[in-house]
Amino acid sequence: MSPELQTVVALVLVALAAGWLVRRALAKRKKPGCGSDCGCAAEKFKSSLKQ
Amino acid sequence: MPLPPHLQPSAPPAPDRRQPVYALVGNPNCGKSTLFNALTGLKQKIGNYPGVTVEKKTGTAWSQHGQPLTVIDLPGAYSLAARSPDEAVLRDVLLGRRTDTPMPDRIICIADSTNLERNLYIVHQILDLGRPVILVLNMMDLAAQAGLDIRVARLSEALGIPVIPCEATNGRGLVELKLAMSRPDLPLPRHSWSIPAPIAAAVSELQASLVENDRRAPLIARAEALLLLTDQDTVRVAGSTTLSPRTLEIFQSWQKRWGTSGTDWAGSLVQSRYDAITGLTANVVRQATAPAGPNTSDRIDAVVTHPVWGWLVLGAVMTALFVSIFTLAQAPMDWIGNHASLLADAVKHRMAPGDLRDLITDGAIGGVGSVITFLPQILILFFFIGLLESTGYMARAAFIMDRLMSRVGLNGKSFIPMLSSYACAIPGIMATRTIEDPKDRLVTILVAPLMSCSARLPVYLLMIAALMPGNQVPVPAKVGLMLLMYALGTLGAFGFAWLFKRTLLKGEPPLMIMELPPYRLPRLRDVLQQMGGRAWIFLRRAGTFILGISIVLWFLAAYPKASAGANPAQQLAQSFAGRAGHALEPVIKPLGFDWQIGIGLISSFAAREVFVSTMGVVFNASADDKENTAPLQQAMGKARWPDGRALFTPLACFSLMIFYVFAMQCMSTIAVVKRETNSWKWPIFQTVYMTGTAWMLSFIVYQTGSALGF
Numbered sequence: 066m067s068p069e070l071q072t073v074v075a076l077v078l079v080a081l082a083a084g085w086l087v088r089r090a091l092a093k094r095k096k097p098g099c100g101s102d103c104g105c106a107a108e109k110f111k112s113s114l115k116q
Numbered sequence: 117m118p119l120p121p122h123l124q125p126s127a128p129p130a131p132d133r134r135q136p137v138y139a140l141v142g143n144p145n146c147g148k149s150t151l152f153n154a155l156t157g158l159k160q161k162i163g164n165y166p167g168v169t170v171e172k173k174t175g176t177a178w179s180q181h182g183q184p185l186t187v188i189d190l191p192g193a194y195s196l197a198a199r200s201p202d203e204a205v206l207r208d209v210l211l212g213r214r215t216d217t218p219m220p221d222r223i224i225c226i227a228d229s230t231n232l233e234r235n236l237y238i239v240h241q242i243l244d245l246g247r248p249v250i251l252v253l254n255m256m257d258l259a260a261q262a263g264l265d266i267r268v269a270r271l272s273e274a275l276g277i278p279v280i281p282c283e284a285t286n287g288r289g290l291v292e293l294k295l296a297m298s299r300p301d302l303p304l305p306r307h308s309w310s311i312p313a314p315i316a317a318a319v320s321e322l323q324a325s326l327v328e329n330d331r332r333a334p335l336i337a338r339a340e341a342l343l344l345l346t347d348q349d350t351v352r353v354a355g356s357t358t359l360s361p362r363t364l365e366i367f368q369s370w371q372k373r374w375g376t377s378g379t380d381w382a383g384s385l386v387q388s389r390y391d392a393i394t395g396l397t398a399n400v401v402r403q404a405t406a407p408a409g410p411n412t413s414d415r416i417d418a419v420v421t422h423p424v425w426g427w428l429v430l431g432a433v434m435t436a437l438f439v440s441i442f443t444l445a446q447a448p449m450d451w452i453g454n455h456a457s458l459l460a461d462a463v464k465h466r467m468a469p470g471d472l473r474d475l476i477t478d479g480a481i482g483g484v485g486s487v488i489t490f491l492p493q494i495l496i497l498f499f500f501i502g503l504l505e506s507t508g509y510m511a512r513a514a515f516i517m518d519r520l521m522s523r524v525g526l527n528g529k530s531f532i533p534m535l536s537s538y539a540c541a542i543p544g545i546m547a548t549r550t551i552e553d554p555k556d557r558l559v560t561i562l563v564a565p566l567m568s569c570s571a572r573l574p575v576y577l578l579m580i581a582a583l584m585p586g587n588q589v590p591v592p593a594k595v596g597l598m599l600l601m602y603a604l605g606t607l608g609a610f611g612f613a614w615l616f617k618r619t620l621l622k623g624e625p626p627l628m629i630m631e632l633p634p635y636r637l638p639r640l641r642d643v644l645q646q647m648g649g650r651a652w653i654f655l656r657r658a659g660t661f662i663l664g665i666s667i668v669l670w671f672l673a674a675y676p677k678a679s680a681g682a683n684p685a686q687q688l689a690q691s692f693a694g695r696a697g698h699a700l701e702p703v704i705k706p707l708g709f710d711w712q713i714g715i716g717l718i719s720s721f722a723a724r725e726v727f728v729s730t731m732g733v734v735f736n737a738s739a740d741d742k743e744n745t746a747p748l749q750q751a752m753g754k755a756r757w758p759d760g761r762a763l764f765t766p767l768a769c770f771s772l773m774i775f776y777v778f779a780m781q782c783m784s785t786i787a788v789v790k791r792e793t794n795s796w797k798w799p800i801f802q803t804v805y806m807t808g809t810a811w812m813l814s815f816i817v818y819q820t821g822s823a824l825g826f
Contacts, residue, residue: 071470075671078475082667089661090783 137186137218138177138297139209141242142226143235144192145633147254149173150284151226152189155294172205172217179298188220191549194234196241196343201557202549210245211340212332222248222302224293229259229266229281230634233397240307240389243275244342246335248302251279252293258634262411265404274396276306285639309392311342312384318345318370322363329360345370346385413634417512421632426516433509434602437500438595441573445492452492453748456485460736475670478736483666486732486748487658487725490574491651497570498650501539502643508633510535515632524610525617530560534609537567538602539650541785545792555621561792562616562802563609565785568602568777570650571724575776576601578728581749583769597773605777608809661722662729669693669719669733688712688734707775707814708768708822710757717781724781767826771818778810 066074140148156175173189190209191202198204205214212219223242227235232253243249251271253259259266272279278296282289296302311319319341326337344367359367374381410418420429460477467473504510514531521531529551537544544564551557568576580594617623672693678686688694689711696718697711704714712734720727728748735751755763780786780803789799 066468066470066472068468068470071468071472075471075475078472079667079671082664083671086661086664086668089664 135184135186136221137188139188139190139220139223140226141190141206141210141223141238142192142254143194143228143238145631146192146226146228146235147284148192148226149189151224151252151254151282151293152187154284154287154290155187172209177294177297180295181298183298185297186218187224188217193238195238197346199552200550205549207343210242211336211343220247222250222297224250224252224297226252226254226284229253229256230262230264232259232264232266232401233393236393236397237389240309240393241339241343243277243305243307244335244339246304246333246339249275249277249305250293250296250302251275251277252282252284252289253279254282254284256281256289257283263404265402267400267402271396271400274307274399276303278302285636307392310388312381312388315345315381315385318381321366322370325360325363325366329362342385346382413508413632416635417632420509420512421515423516423519426512430513430516433500433504434599435595437497438598439591440500441493441496441577441598442591442594445496448492449489453485453489456481456489460485471674474674475667478673479666479670479733480663482732482736482748483669483729484658484663487574487662487729488655489748490577490725490728491654493573493577494570494654495647495651497573498539498647499643502646503638506636506638506642508635511632520610521613524614525623526556526559526563526610526613530556530613533560533564534567534606537564537569540569540571541565541567541782542788545785545788548792553623555617555623558793558798559613559616559621561789562798562805563613565780565782565802565806566605566609566612566778568605569724569782571782572601572776574725574728575720576773578731578748578752579769579773582752582764583766601773601777604774608778612805662726665719665722665726666729666733669715669730672696673715673733693734703811706819707811708765708771708818710763712755712763713772717775720781722783724776727776727781765826767818767821770821771814774817775810775814778806778813780806 140152142148152173152175155177172191175187175189177185177187179185188209190206193203193206196207196210198207208214209217210220210223223245225239225242227239239249239251253266253268253271256266266281268279268281280289280292280296282293284290319338322341322344323334323337326332326340327334330337332340419425460481463473463477463481467476504513510532513535517531530548532550533544533547535544536547541564544567545561548557548560548564551560576598580597583597584594673688673691675691678690682690689698693715694711697714700714700718701709701711704710704717709717715734716727716730719730731752732748735748735755752764753762757763786799786803789802790796793799
């Protein structure tokens with residue numbers, strides 16, 4: 066893969082990662098919590114209450 | 117012999133029937149969550165101490181006819197009279213006060229058979245609700261060991277409900293319970309008890325108002341009226357509906373009338389209920405064999421709760437934990453670290469030089485690999501925590517710590533939240549819901565993140581490795597340093613609690629009443645299950661959040677590009693990350709940190725362990741040898757100040773560890789504190805006081821150490 070193409074692919078990956086992190090942060094703001102990362106009450110339990 | 121009706125196969129329910137909702141209710145630590153897991157197949161956290169469950173959890177069980185049954189696991193309580201937010205959740209769900217949870221159609225009451233009389237109090241209150249109830253007598257094996265003979269059929273006959281003997285930990289009684297749950301025609305309870313005549317008029321008036329103005333069903337209204345008259349009903353939580361003004365007016369008028377008469381009618385009501393329960397248990401519980409002196413739990417407690425021996429046992433347990441972390445984990449840690457380096461080298465040798473190659477090796481593998489290296493230590497930590505939780509030792513640790521905690525004004529119930537914070541501050545902060553007094557609860561929330569969580573462990577280990585490189589340093593020295601960090605965090609939490617209780621949040625010295633559960637042999641399956649769960653969370657976090665941050669960080673460390681001919685260190689220095697680090701350097705230089713460490717401090721505000729992945733990315737990006745990847749500790753050892761001095765000196769490493777003990781470097785914790793206090797004021801205050809303390813103490817340590825020639 067040429068260096069130019071590598072740069073394009075790398076920047077696309079960075080944009081995707083940044084977009085995902087921003088989305089994750091905004092989602093947390095709507096429903097603050099650990100996002101089930103820490104082993105406390107998992108989201109699947111909480112969401113099932115709404116059904 | 118014919119089986120009782122609730123154990124006989126039942127006819128399948130009508131197909132149009134909606135999914136029935138069951139609630140699991142009982143005293144704390146009676147085995148509700150164990151039963152919930154057994155019924156639903158879920159892996160809800162369990163432990164042999166009170167207060168593990170502080171929120172309601174929902175799962176699905178299956179009837180004998182394959183019909184789904186919704187099961188709600190509720191926090192434990194000794195009574196429906198709520199004194200803390202977790203108990204208020206239980207009360208509100210059962211009384212249909214919550215807008216977000218359906219009112220249960222049926223209730224499964226779980227009682228600890230070894231202490232039936234006390235456990236029947238809440239069961240008695242629930243029977244008043246007039247809903248179908250199944251009573252599960254859990255821990256029948258322990259009751260038999262204690263010489264108790266419980267006449268199950270007689271209890272079932274007296275209450276008019278199915279009573280199932282059970283041992284939830286080994287699955288005994290589950291089939292019978294599922295058969296009972298499958299019945300569409302569960303009988304309604306038929307217990308009776310006498311309400312003192314002067315209270316009956318108040319109950320009737322309140323009941324009528326609750327039916328008319330609060331739209332309660334008649335029996336629910338009666339139970340709620342009894343509850344209001346027993347308890348002031350002051351604890352309210354988000355999601356619960358309030359009582360109508362008319363009902364409150366009636367309630368207050370009765371309170372006023374009783375207040376002037378000087379008679380404790382609420383106490384009489386409680387006494388009447390206890391009289392009914394005492395009469396009931398006298399008929400169904402017999403002490404088959406008299407206990408001969410203190411039992412095994414009592415004998416162990418004589419040592420582990422002793423004012424002197426208890427502390428020595430606690431110290432020995434903590435030392436054993438950290439010795440295991442440093443000795444058992446070293447080999448797998450080296451293996452993971454070496455293979456991460458080999459993987460990075462393999463990618464370098466197969467791909468042409470370029471940004472994508474650097475992103476994979478320096479960003480993804482460098483960042484994620486440096487964090488995954490600490491998986492063995494995390495597993496050992498949670499294996500020990502699981503062992504201590506399942507044996508019942510945690511409650512004893514709370515007991516001996518209460519002596520110390522009461523001196524600083526902390527509630528003894530604060531210990532379980534603070535202990536949980538050693539794993540992660542978030543469940544610790546959520547566990548404060550068991551604390552009745554709002555000020556005590558807030559103090560605990562404010563100091564819980566000072567306990568050294570598992571995310572700090574990789575930072576400490578990395579710094580200890582940099583501070584004491586090589587295998588020539590004896591393990592006890594490393595263990596001592598690690599114990600010092602944990603002790604500093606704990607003492608810091610106690611110190612700030614003392615300060616807050618005397619300034620911002622003054623209050624009466626709290627009293628603790630805590631049940632010490634009997635010791636049990638740890639169930640390896642449960643311990644391994646919890647350890648596996650933690651490993652999965654750690655790896656998932658490394659593969660998602662840490663990976664995402666590492667990729668973005670690589671970009672920030674690689675762009676904008678330096679002019680041709682610049683070496684990797686010059687490139688990093690003029691990158692976005694380098695500029696941010698340089699901007700922070702004047703603030704952190706007095707602590708012994710340069711701009712490269714500054715990049716780590718900024719990025720680890722997201723989560724503490726991100727510091728390690730950031731160091732991985734930064735030192736891989738700035739490495740001169742781009743063809744061979746050195747392990748992170750070696751790369752850090754080569755880092756220098758511009759004047760040639762080593763960057764990671766023992767004093768700088770120690771200063772950095774002190775900083776991480778006290779700094780509030782976790783966005784998730786801030787979000788949870790905001791949710792639990794319902795205000796931005798407290799999380800902002802917490803961030804300022806913790807990070808300010810971290811800076812001050814690091815400054816004192818580094819400047820004093822430098823002045824002394826370290």
